[in-house]
Amino acid sequence: MLWHPSGVYSVGFDLDLTLADTRAGITAAMEALALRLGVAIDPAVVVARLGPPLETELAHWLPAADVPAAARLYREMYAGIAVPMTTLMAGAREAVDAVRANGGRVIVVTGKNAPDARRTLDALGLRVDAVEGSVFGAEKGTALASFGAAAYVGDHVGDIAAARAGGTVSVTVATGPYTAGELRDYGADVVLADLTHFGGWFDRWRTGAAHP
Ligand SMILES: [Mg+2]
Known part of the structure; x- marks a missing residue:
């Protein structure tokens, strides 16, 4: 067209x-999520492959059953942590x-x-x-x-x-x-x-x- x-x-x-x-903001939000959940997430790896949905990314770091709750928590924090950065x-x-x-x-x-x-x-x-x-x-x-x-x-x-x-x-x-x-x-x-x-x-x- x-x-x-x-x-x-x-x-x-x-x-x-x-x-x-969004790299700095997503880095900070992922660090906050890792701290809250007590899991290892490397934000540098996350921001190096930005594009696919959040759930796809979280599945690299968490058991599948834990992904929906982690995604909810991340989204609760996103506006306050990531958007201003x-x-x-x-x-x-x-x-x-x-x-x-x-x-x-x-x-x-x-x-x-x-x-x-x-x-x-x-x-x-x-x-x-x-x-x-x-x-x-x-x-x-x-x-x-x-x-x-x-x-x-x-x-x-x-x-x-x-x-x-x-x-x-x-x-x-x-x-x-x-x-x-x-x-x-x-x-x-x-x-x-x-x-x-x-x-x-x-x-x-x-x-x-x-x-x-
Ligand atoms: Mg993009």
Whole structure:
């Protein structure tokens, strides 16, 4: 689907390590969780593979039966511990503004639960049109399709699968667990070093100078 200046189109964005640098906050929240549960969790390992749902991550550290309660406890602490420590990724505000300034809608489609995703966006002062939470990989595609998203911007190979499933252009930034080469090898349509390069690409794309 190409950008159409006369229509209302949406661009989807992932949250963690695409728009929001959640590494310090997640490190602190994971340290607090490990302390509360008396289990070993290495936050450096956790933040090096951010993207999949919390339950998937916790299953690496806890017996399966303990994961739901641990996830509840983590989420109880997340707003107080992690959200205030979260910062903008370079170029995030400008990328969101570029879409909105051209009449587009910005949809955040994230593995994070929707309430914490909204709190994070509010704390960062990012204004978006909709938030769809608790989805990952191809599940994100359903959300992207329902919003008629023209592109999905993410940092994880799961976000490329999401874009494919949603029938959208896959735009990636090498600011998460994957290098630019890995994202390209996985089949991303567009690979950017970071979101500071989004505006330039977006202008070429929406005016038809770049395919995609
Ligand atoms: Mg991400």
